[in-house]
Amino acid sequence: MRKAPQQRKARPRRKAPVKRKATLRRKSGRPSRYTKQLATEICARLAQGRSLRSVCDDDDMPCASTVFKWLTEKPEFTEQYARAKEESSDALFEELLDIADDGRNDWMEKLDSEGNMIGWQLNGEHIHRSKLRVDSRKWMMSKLKPKKYGERIHQDVTVNVDAASKLNKAIARADEVAAKSRGLS
Numbered sequence: 378m379r380k381a382p383q384q385r386k387a388r389p390r391r392k393a394p395v396k397r398k399a400t401l402r403r404k405s406g407r408p409s410r411y412t413k414q415l416a417t418e419i420c421a422r423l424a425q426g427r428s429l430r431s432v433c434d435d436d437d438m439p440c441a442s443t444v445f446k447w448l449t450e451k452p453e454f455t456e457q458y459a460r461a462k463e464e465s466s467d468a469l470f471e472e473l474l475d476i477a478d479d480g481r482n483d484w485m486e487k488l489d490s491e492g493n494m495i496g497w498q499l500n501g502e503h504i505h506r507s508k509l510r511v512d513s514r515k516w517m518m519s520k521l522k523p524k525k526y527g528e529r530i531h532q533d534v535t536v537n538v539d540a541a542s543k544l545n546k547a548i549a550r551a552d553e554v555a556a557k558s559r560g561l562s
Contacts, residue, residue, distance in 0.1 A: 426468030
């Protein structure tokens with residue numbers, strides 16, 4: 378004989394979630410709301426020659442993705458940002474001069490096997506690193522302000538055109554066409 382199917386017990390109904398009043402909690406962490414004051418501070422730091430990555434690493438600054446979002450959404454910030462990046466090329470120029478003029482670590486003491494100083498030797502690693510730093514800044518400056526810091530390309534083009542003979546041939550051809558048209562009419 379078959380057993381009768383058992384009836385399921387009714388599940389208790391879940392209570393509807395209670396709607397709570399929104400409380401304004403001040404978020405801790407980085408700012409993400411656009412303000413003119415924050416935009417001005419970001420651009421001021423960029424104009425000093427700092428990269429956007431280093432500016433956004435500061436605790437009081439928003440993350441880089443937030444700044445990029447503002448660049449697409451806020452035209453006034455986009456213009457301010459562009460001006461700040463152009464101004465940063467002048468700050469990079471000043472850094473470039475400081476790096477080039479700094480010769481503090483260009484020479485190292487040369488020691489004998491006993492550790493006594495016997496002279497000086499060129500510190501090639503430091504010199505190559507300084508050259509890389511200068512070249513990187515020169516490249517950045519040429520991209521940020523190409524009219525001022527870009528390489529000027531001078532091209533000399535010489536074109537020899539014998540205009541007189543070409544003009545004479547054109548006049549002769551026009552006279553021929555005119556003569557033929559008079560003969561047909």
